[in-house]
Amino acid sequence: MRRRNLIAAVFLLAIGIGYAVLTAHLPTRDIGSTTQPSFFPWVVAVLFLVLSAALLIQGLLPATSNAVPKAPDVAPTKYLWGGVAFVVYLAALPTLGFLAANVPFFLALMYLYGERRPLWLLGGSIGISLALFYLFRGVFLILLPSGILSGVIS
Amino acid sequence: MNPDIVDGFAQASMMSSLIATGIGSLLGLVVGMIPGMTISTGIIIVLPLTFVLEPTISIALLLGLYVSGMTGGSFSAILLNIPGTPSASATGLDGHPLAQRGEAGRALGLAITASFIGGMVSFAGLFFIAPLLAEIALRFQSPDLFSLVFFGLTIICSFAAKSVIKGLLSAVIGLMIVTIGQDPMMGSQRFTFGQVNLIAGIHFLTALIGLFAIPQLVDNFVELIGDKETRYEAARIKRVLPRWADLKRIRLPVAIGAPVGAFLGILPGAGGPIAAFISYDYTKRVSKNRDEFGKGAPEGIAAPESANNAVTGGALVPMMTLGIPGDPVTAILIGALLIHGLAPGPLLFVENGGFAFGVIFSFMYANFFNIVIGFLGLRLLVKVLATPNALLMPTIALLCVIGSYALRNNFFDVYVMFGFGLLGLAMRWLDMPVVPLLLALVLGRPLEEHLRVSLAASQGDPTIFFTSPFSVVFLGLAALSIFWSFYAEHRSRRLSDGATRQ
Numbered sequence: 001m002r003r004r005n006l007i008a009a010v011f012l013l014a015i016g017i018g019y020a021v022l023t024a025h026l027p028t029r030d031i032g033s034t035t036q037p038s039f040f041p042w043v044v045a046v047l048f049l050v051l052s053a054a055l056l057i058q059g060l061l062p063a064t065s066n067a068v069p070k071a072p073d074v075a076p077t078k079y080l081w082g083g084v085a086f087v088v089y090l091a092a093l094p095t096l097g098f099l100a101a102n103v104p105f106f107l108a109l110m111y112l113y114g115e116r117r118p119l120w121l122l123g124g125s126i127g128i129s130l131a132l133f134y135l136f137r138g139v140f141l142i143l144l145p146s147g148i149l150s151g152v153i154s
Numbered sequence: 155m156n157p158d159i160v161d162g163f164a165q166a167s168m169m170s171s172l173i174a175t176g177i178g179s180l181l182g183l184v185v186g187m188i189p190g191m192t193i194s195t196g197i198i199i200v201l202p203l204t205f206v207l208e209p210t211i212s213i214a215l216l217l218g219l220y221v222s223g224m225t226g227g228s229f230s231a232i233l234l235n236i237p238g239t240p241s242a243s244a245t246g247l248d249g250h251p252l253a254q255r256g257e258a259g260r261a262l263g264l265a266i267t268a269s270f271i272g273g274m275v276s277f278a279g280l281f282f283i284a285p286l287l288a289e290i291a292l293r294f295q296s297p298d299l300f301s302l303v304f305f306g307l308t309i310i311c312s313f314a315a316k317s318v319i320k321g322l323l324s325a326v327i328g329l330m331i332v333t334i335g336q337d338p339m340m341g342s343q344r345f346t347f348g349q350v351n352l353i354a355g356i357h358f359l360t361a362l363i364g365l366f367a368i369p370q371l372v373d374n375f376v377e378l379i380g381d382k383e384t385r386y387e388a389a390r391i392k393r394v395l396p397r398w399a400d401l402k403r404i405r406l407p408v409a410i411g412a413p414v415g416a417f418l419g420i421l422p423g424a425g426g427p428i429a430a431f432i433s434y435d436y437t438k439r440v441s442k443n444r445d446e447f448g449k450g451a452p453e454g455i456a457a458p459e460s461a462n463n464a465v466t467g468g469a470l471v472p473m474m475t476l477g478i479p480g481d482p483v484t485a486i487l488i489g490a491l492l493i494h495g496l497a498p499g500p501l502l503f504v505e506n507g508g509f510a511f512g513v514i515f516s517f518m519y520a521n522f523f524n525i526v527i528g529f530l531g532l533r534l535l536v537k538v539l540a541t542p543n544a545l546l547m548p549t550i551a552l553l554c555v556i557g558s559y560a561l562r563n564n565f566f567d568v569y570v571m572f573g574f575g576l577l578g579l580a581m582r583w584l585d586m587p588v589v590p591l592l593l594a595l596v597l598g599r600p601l602e603e604h605l606r607v608s609l610a611a612s613q614g615d616p617t618i619f620f621t622s623p624f625s626v627v628f629l630g631l632a633a634l635s636i637f638w639s640f641y642a643e644h645r646s647r648r649l650s651d652g653a654t655r656q
Contacts, residue, residue, distance in 0.1 A: 034606070035606045040333060047322075048330065054319050090572055120544075136556055142559075144559065
């Protein structure tokens with residue numbers, strides 16, 4: 001945990017400095033006694049830097065009983081594939097539209113969560129994607145873009 | 155009689171409101187029951203569906219989910235020894251041993267009954283205390299409100315984290331995010347980088363979905379694998395309605411749990427788990443049957459269950475009267491009200507008194523639905539425990555994406571949601587709590603507004619925060635809560651270091 005705290009503190013300090021630099025470049029207004037738009041961000045920046053520095057100092061101090069949480073017993077590739085599935089899905093979403101993108105995404109997630117039966121994979125991904133799509137469009141009146149299927153979907 | 159009370163009762167008693175409360179209760183029992191799903195996540199997923207509904211109906215649905223979610227959490231604690239919600243952890247201590255003795259129905263019936271009594275006691279507290287507190291809060295000026303919001307933020311940071319520094323850092327990250335978009339006083343753009351989508355700021359709900367739901371999806375890669383047999387066993391339940399002898403046995407634990415829960419619910423940050431364990435512990439000390447605790451004592455189920463359900467009404471008190479959330483769920487409810495153009499706080503009782511009392515009466519109905527649906531649908535509901543993760547989790551993922559998009563019909567919000575999901579995972583890796591960040595997202599804007607209005611009124615003189623007794627008390631309490639948290643953290647480290655050396 002100490003090593004994590006150190007890494008995080010350095011990273012947070014960098015973010016804090018970046019935030020402070022951006023705050024310094026915020027526009028100023030000349031309206032009587034009212035505080036500037038940068039006033040609150042400055043307060044936040046100072047607090048953030050002080051707390052990050054405190055985390056850094058805590059990380060440098062002799063080790064305490066802060067135990068490192070036990071790593072979950074899951075293959076790292078599973079996380080990787082989950083992340084890849086999400087990123088590809090989000091990238092394809094505006095072009096493919098909700099229905100065409102949801103079906104393969106759902107299928108991929110079902111597979112990652114341990115489903116291996118082909119019929120369940122197909123039935124679940126197509127059935128639930130269709131149900132949610134029409135539920136939101138028909139009942140909740142949220143017009144989800146249909147993308148490449150816009151000619152097919154009413 | 156106060157016409158707002160009559161109006162509120164009428165609003166909550168409308169057929170549409172009652173149906174919404176009932177659906178919310180049903181969803182709450184299901185969501186609470188599923189280990190790995192929190193009430194917060196359930197509400198976040200349902201919230202986008204309520205955008206098209208009237209505020210009264212929308213809040214009725216969410217309250218149903220909140221109240222019944224607490225009870226649902228005890229179902230899996232009793233049947234599987236896996237608490238569906240953190241608040242149900244204490245219930246499993248005696249509920250599961252009772253279920254193992256073949257009396258699962260008895261344990262569940264006691265949990266539902268105690269939940270109802272706890273909920274109704276907290277309804278009484280909410281009904282009588284909230285309007286009075288709102289009346290007092292109407293006297294607050296900007297400096298008082300700043301100090302109050304600041305106190306609300308600090309006490310939750312202190313409670314939520316094992317490390318005070320990490321809790322405060324989490325809150326400050328939330329405040330940083332709040333500064334994105336238009337300045338609330340002058341309308342100047344801050345940190346928008348020319349991006350039109352950022353002018354209105356980061357939507358509270360987008361951040362919420364990412365912070366809560368994405369880490370939960372990742373968690374469920376791990377949880378519950380290989381639990382199918384245990385889940386299937388859970389479906390065998392006999393008599394559910396409690397016997398008279400059991401009802402007599404739970405009088406004392408409920409009399410302890412309900413007021414303790416209602417009181418702790420009012421205190422921001424304390425929450426259901428603390429109330430449940432305190433009630434359990436105190437009941438064990440005063441009970442004649444203390445030797446049975448841990449082996450399936452009915453008192454050990456009733457005390458924590460009445461307490462955690464009583465917390466719900468208590469938590470609504472600061473939320474409705476001061477605009478200060480008592481726990482993550484009430485923070486989300488504040489967001490839900492804001493989406494409908496209603497700002498919780500003392501003015502809610504003045505400007506929308508009927509609505510405010512409507513919320514209170516919907517809370518009462520939610521408790522009725524909780525006990526009715528709980529008893530009538532229990533055998534069917536527990537079958538949800540057999541739903542495979544492979545169907546549930548992808549459905550949640552799709553609901554998160556659609557929910558983020560539906561906020562402003564914008565793909566940008568979907569990407570922001572995903573970004574917050576990564577932030578939530580990073581914070582978990584660092585053992586940093588997300589609850590302070592969430593509360594900072596809710597309270598950040600009023601904090602800045604009251605700070606700057608106060609300073610503008612005093613020509614920049616910061617002593618204005620020490621001129622009002624209210625403000626001084628709130629600032630004093632904030633300082634005390636931070637100081638106490640540092641002290642408690644230091645003490646617990648010394649204790650555990652000592653234990654390690656031995």
